[in-house]
Amino acid sequence: MHWFTDVIKQYATFSGRARRKEFWMFVLFSWIISIIVNILDRIIGTDSGNGGGLLGSIFSLAILIPSLAVAARRLHDTGRSAYWLFLILAIVVGWIVLLVFYVQEGNPGDNEYGPDPKAAERGAGGFPQEPGYPGYPPAPQGPQA
Numbered sequence: 001m002h003w004f005t006d007v008i009k010q011y012a013t014f015s016g017r018a019r020r021k022e023f024w025m026f027v028l029f030s031w032i033i034s035i036i037v038n039i040l041d042r043i044i045g046t047d048s049g050n051g052g053g054l055l056g057s058i059f060s061l062a063i064l065i066p067s068l069a070v071a072a073r074r075l076h077d078t079g080r081s082a083y084w085l086f087l088i089l090a091i092v093v094g095w096i097v098l099l100v101f102y103v104q105e106g107n108p109g110d111n112e113y114g115p116d117p118k119a120a121e122r123g124a125g126g127f128p129q130e131p132g133y134p135g136y137p138p139a140p141q142g143p144q145a
Contacts, residue, residue, distance in 0.1 A: 018073035
C-alpha cells in the first residue's frame, strides 16, 4: 500500500523518475480502490446505473493529477519526455505505444531527468549488477583455484 501513498505524497511532482514497480503498484492499488469505491456506490445507492457513481467520480478526480505525475516520471525513467503522455489522445494506437513505454526497463544510471531510482539495487554508481543487464554475471574477483 505504501506504493500508492508514496505517489499521493508526490501529488503533482512531474520531475524525477519512477520505477516500473512504483508505477504498476500505483495502477494496481488504484484499480483495487476503484472497485471497492464502485461497490460502495452501489450499496449506498449513489451509482448512476452506467458503471459510474458519486464516490467513484470523486476518487477518479482525486487521483487524476497523481496518475499523470507518476506516468510522467515513468516516462522520464525510460529517457522520454512527459510530452509523450499526449499519446493518450490517440485512441488505441497511443495507448499501446504508452503501454510499451511503461513496461520497458528504465535507463540504468543517471539521465537528464534525475538519478537512477534503482541505483542501490544495481550497484555503485547505477552500473548494472543484476540479470538482464550487460556485464552480468560480474567478472570473477581474485585468483581462482
